[in-house]
Amino acid sequence: MNISQEKIDNLNAVIKININVEDYQTRVEKAIKDQAKKAKIPGFRPGMVPASHIKKMYGKSILVDEINHLLSDTLNKYIDEEKLEVLGQPLPNIEEDKHYNWDFTDNFEFNYAVGLAPEFTLDFSKADKLTRYVIKVDEETLASRIKNIRRGYGKMTNPDVSADGDVLYSDLVQLSPDGSVFDGGITVTASVRIDQIADEAIKSTLIGLKKESELTIDLQKAYNNDAAKIAGLLKIDEDTAADLKSNFKLTVKNVNRLEESDLDQAFFDKLFGEGAVTTEEEFTARITAELEGMMTQDSERKLQDEIYHYSLGKVNFNLPDDFLKRWLKATNEKLSAEELEGGYNDFAQNLKWTLIENKIITGNNIEIKYEEVFELAKIRLNEQFRMYSPQGIPEEQLGQYTVQYLQNKENANKIFEEVKAVRTFEYIKSVITLEEKEILYTDFQKL
Numbered sequence: 001m002n003i004s005q006e007k008i009d010n011l012n013a014v015i016k017i018n019i020n021v022e023d024y025q026t027r028v029e030k031a032i033k034d035q036a037k038k039a040k041i042p043g044f045r046p047g048m049v050p051a052s053h054i055k056k057m058y059g060k061s062i063l064v065d066e067i068n069h070l071l072s073d074t075l076n077k078y079i080d081e082e083k084l085e086v087l088g089q090p091l092p093n094i095e096e097d098k099h100y101n102w103d104f105t106d107n108f109e110f111n112y113a114v115g116l117a118p119e120f121t122l123d124f125s126k127a128d129k130l131t132r133y134v135i136k137v138d139e140e141t142l143a144s145r146i147k148n149i150r151r152g153y154g155k156m157t158n159p160d161v162s163a164d165g166d167v168l169y170s171d172l173v174q175l176s177p178d179g180s181v182f183d184g185g186i187t188v189t190a191s192v193r194i195d196q197i198a199d200e201a202i203k204s205t206l207i208g209l210k211k212e213s214e215l216t217i218d219l220q221k222a223y224n225n226d227a228a229k230i231a232g233l234l235k236i237d238e239d240t241a242a243d244l245k246s247n248f249k250l251t252v253k254n255v256n257r258l259e260e261s262d263l264d265q266a267f268f269d270k271l272f273g274e275g276a277v278t279t280e281e282e283f284t285a286r287i288t289a290e291l292e293g294m295m296t297q298d299s300e301r302k303l304q305d306e307i308y309h310y311s312l313g314k315v316n317f318n319l320p321d322d323f324l325k326r327w328l329k330a331t332n333e334k335l336s337a338e339e340l341e342g343g344y345n346d347f348a349q350n351l352k353w354t355l356i357e358n359k360i361i362t363g364n365n366i367e368i369k370y371e372e373v374f375e376l377a378k379i380r381l382n383e384q385f386r387m388y389s390p391q392g393i394p395e396e397q398l399g400q401y402t403v404q405y406l407q408n409k410e411n412a413n414k415i416f417e418e419v420k421a422v423r424t425f426e427y428i429k430s431v432i433t434l435e436e437k438e439i440l441y442t443d444f445q446k447l
Contacts, residue, residue, distance in 0.1 A: 003078050011116050011320035015090060016073055019108040020068065021423045028066045028104070060102045071110060074192050083206060085117035087320065087351065088327035093331065115320035115327065122315060122363070128432040130310060133447075135295035137288050138440045146287055150260035153270055162255045164208045168192040169254040172234065175216065182246060190233050192250070198224035213252045220244065295441055302447070303434075304425050311428065312349060313355055319348055357424045366423050368416065376422070377415045378402040 002018040032051050035058065039049045055062075075090055090112035100106045119414060170192050173186030197203040202222045203233055205215055223229045231241035261267045268277040276284050327345060329335055360366070385393050393401075406412045 001074065003074060005078075005082070005084075011118060011182055011318065012323055013084075013116055014093065014112050015075065015078065015112045015114055015157070016070060017108075017110045019070065019110070021105060021107065024063070024066055024070055025104070027070065028063055031062050032059065059104070059263050063102055063104060063287070067108065075112060079114075083372035084114070084204075087117055088324060088331075090114045091323070091330055093325055099194070112321060113326075118317040118319065120317040120355075122317055122356070122359060124314075124428055124431045125309045126431070126433045128310070129435060130303065130306050130432060132434040132436050133299045133444060134436050135292070135299050135441050135444050136438060137291045137295070138442050141441045142284070142288060143399060144292065145291055146284070149271070149287065150263070151243050151258045152266075153261040153267055154259045157254055157257045157259050159257050160196065160210060161385070162207055162252070163202070163257070164207055165257070166193050167256040167258075168194065168206060168209065168250070168252050169256055171249075171251040171253060173249045173251075175249055177246075179216070179247075183422065185246065186234055186236065186248075188234050189253070190235075191256070192233070196229065197222050198226070207237040209252050209255070211252055211254060215250055216247050217250050218247050291441075297443070298444070302444075303429075304421075305424055308353060312352055315352075315356055317352070317355075319351065321348070324348070324351075357420055360424050360427050361420060364427060366427065368419050368423060372419050373412065373415050374402060374406065376419050377411070380415070 001020065001023040004016050006014045006016065008014065027411050029424070032054050036051045036427045037047050037052060041049050041053070064318070079086060093111040093113055094393060098109065100108060131328060140215075159166070169189070171187070171189050173187050174182040176182045192206070194203060194206050199208065199221050202217060209215075219230050219233070227238045227242040230244065231238045234241065263283065265278065268276070268283060272286065273275070277286060314443060321344075324347075328344070354396045378398055382398055385398075407413070
């Protein structure tokens with residue numbers, strides 16, 4: 001067997017594999033004998049089917065399988081031994097002028113196109129400067145958070161007249177252009193949250209309504225053409241919601257209001273555990289600390305996003321674009337030409353970042369340990385649980401959930417990649433200059 005590489009340029013190469021009869025003869029004969037031992041064919045006792053019979057019936061398909069296995073093994077071994085950093089997977093070059101009889105006497109030649117990772121250098125230093133925002137809690141954000149928490153532990157009431165923040169339990173009936181009820185149209189009972197109405201003029205018409213009040217509402221205008229919200233309200237699919245042009249008659253069946261919980265000891269105990277907080281000042285301090293923690297994460301996410309784009313702009317290199325597009329199409333047969341072109345730039349940017357990550361990790365001997373993956377997975381699960389309860393769950397139980405979560409290979413790979421990204425960002429932050437800047441949360445949001 002002969003295998004060689006022909007470089008087309010710095011990013012593309014062709015690997016040629018020549019297979020002679022002696023390279024595959026022994027393994028094909030063994031595969032035929034193994035098949036003969038397992039075969040169940042009428043007229044022959046189990047395990048007594050002659051190999052010649054199997055060869056006559058299934059010989060070509062066995063030969064094809066063994067050649068494919070031999071090619072795969074040879075190709076992977078060559079790439080590993082030559083330390084080729086390939087992108088995607090090698091793609092066979094189909095040559096129409098090569099025809100084989102598959103009669104166990106052919107010598108084969110196969111050519112594989114490969115895309116090669118580009119060579120590049122990293123030169124991050126203190127001369128590279130980015131801003132790290134130190135976000136401060138403003139009074140408006142703090143008040144809004146406290147209000148939402150108090151409402152979350154409050155009680156439901158049914159006032160006579162609606163106000164901003166109330167929920168209108170209503171019948172919605174689709175109307176024709178002339179204002180009459182659309183025959184066979186959408187009719188649904190739904191909860192309309194006044195605070196989710198985007199159009200201020202329409203929102204004002206929903207305030208001051210009583211039970212059995214009626215009005216005509218343009219849902220597209222009310223929700224600023226948000227098909228997802230309209231679909232959820234009307235219990236229809238998003239495509240139908242996006243194309244919906246009709247107005248609806250809204251009839252109020254009930255006004256629901258979630259009253260805020262009192263700032264008393266019972267409320268504090270529900271939120272933080274018995275006796276952990278005993279005064280309104282302590283409560284406010286805890287919520288402020290919680291917000292600052294969340295804002296630190298927001299600031300870190302923004303910094304990581306800026307590092308990502310800054311790095312891509314600083315570390316400039318090309319990719320074997322034509323090969324990668326061919327590979328994407330080969331591995332995603334349903335991918336249209338338009339989808340390929342439309343999404344390729346994002347794919348290429350992410351691939352470039354992955355190459356930068358790998359170079360930083362390997363070049364600096366950064367080791368990612370299972371303990372790091374486990375701890376990050378535990379944090380992510382805890383964040384999910386705290387969406388439903390500020391107290392979270394006991395540490396031991398959280399650890400058990402984390403073990404179960406990481407037993408799923410897809411979950412484990414996802415967290416591993418996140419840890420790798422974190423370690424990459426940590427490295428870049430350690431070698432560049434980060435200039436801290438204080439900013440109110442409301443101003444940070446505008447960024």
